Amino acid sequence: MEAILESCCGLDVHRHTVVACLLAGSLDQRPRKEIRTFSTMSNGLKELLAWLQSERCTHVAIESTGTYWKPVFQVLEGHFNIKLANAQRIKNVSGRKNDISDAEWIAKLLRSGHIAGSFVPPQDIRTLRELTRHKKKLIQNITIEKNRIQKLLDTAGNKLASAVSDVFGVTGRVILQHLMDHGEIDALDIKLSLHHRFLLRGSWAHLRFLEQSLADIDAQIDSLLTRQVEVESLGGIHGIDRNAASIILPEIEVKLH
Numbered sequence: 001m002e003a004i005l006e007s008c009c010g011l012d013v014h015r016h017t018v019v020a021c022l023l024a025g026s027l028d029q030r031p032r033k034e035i036r037t038f039s040t041m042s043n044g045l046k047e048l049l050a051w052l053q054s055e056r057c058t059h060v061a062i063e064s065t066g067t068y069w070k071p072v073f074q075v076l077e078g079h080f081n082i083k084l085a086n087a088q089r090i091k092n093v094s095g096r097k098n099d100i101s102d103a104e105w106i107a108k109l110l111r112s113g114h115i116a117g118s119f120v121p122p123q124d125i126r127t128l129r130e131l132t133r134h135k136k137k138l139i140q141n142i143t144i145e146k147n148r149i150q151k152l153l154d155t156a157g158n159k160l161a162s163a164v165s166d167v168f169g170v171t172g173r174v175i176l177q178h179l180m181d182h183g184e185i186d187a188l189d190i191k192l193s194l195h196h197r198f199l200l201r202g203s204w205a206h207l208r209f210l211e212q213s214l215a216d217i218d219a220q221i222d223s224l225l226t227r228q229v230e231v232e233s234l235g236g237i238h239g240i241d242r243n244a245a246s247i248i249l250p251e252i253e254v255k256l257h
Contacts, residue, residue: 001112003027003111004111007023007057007058009021009057009061010102010106010107011106013062013065013068014068015068016039017037017038017040017044018038019101020036020038020048021033021104021107022034022036024056033104035101035104049075052076058081059110061115061117064084065087082117083117084117084118085117085118090109124224127224131221135214142207142210142214145210149176149200149204158191160188163188163190
């Protein structure tokens, strides 16, 4: 394979270690090869960064294995031209020899220009993406906990839903709190046993925790919405409010450039 980079490095990232293969030298000569292994702890990644800088490395390729690549990328970002390599694509490139380590193979492909890096959005968008995806999971968990409470009430023989339009609305929450505190409401002919009250308190506490977590993450998302032009533009589309725009934006970032 014809070389186009004088100094580059391939990284094979695992949970606890990252194997780095540096290839350096003139394009018309066989490159000097050096392979080192670093810890994926903060100190280890800082040592990796310092070593690559001391070797005047200009380009780095990282195999996108699970989520292991993310902390490595964050430490090296801004110091080198980094390509995130799709694991399947680099394995399918012809000419690979079985005795070549993954790090060395990645470095050889990078040196010859055979790695087309996957798109990695800017840090602020990556942060927003993580927050919005976590928010989605919180909403799912809130729904699960509400269903659990409703099932508990049904199991106890209390049809609270027939007495109020929304069990988790303002009135419904007042009634639930009263049931947890006193166990019964004569006017509504509702009564809970001690063990049902115990279970309800646990689910209720978890629900409140999830709802507070959702409020906290919404505040974080709002504070990160600095890209006002895109958010307001998306928000101007019929059916897409600011909340929906904050979820859509980080997932379609590549299309906004």
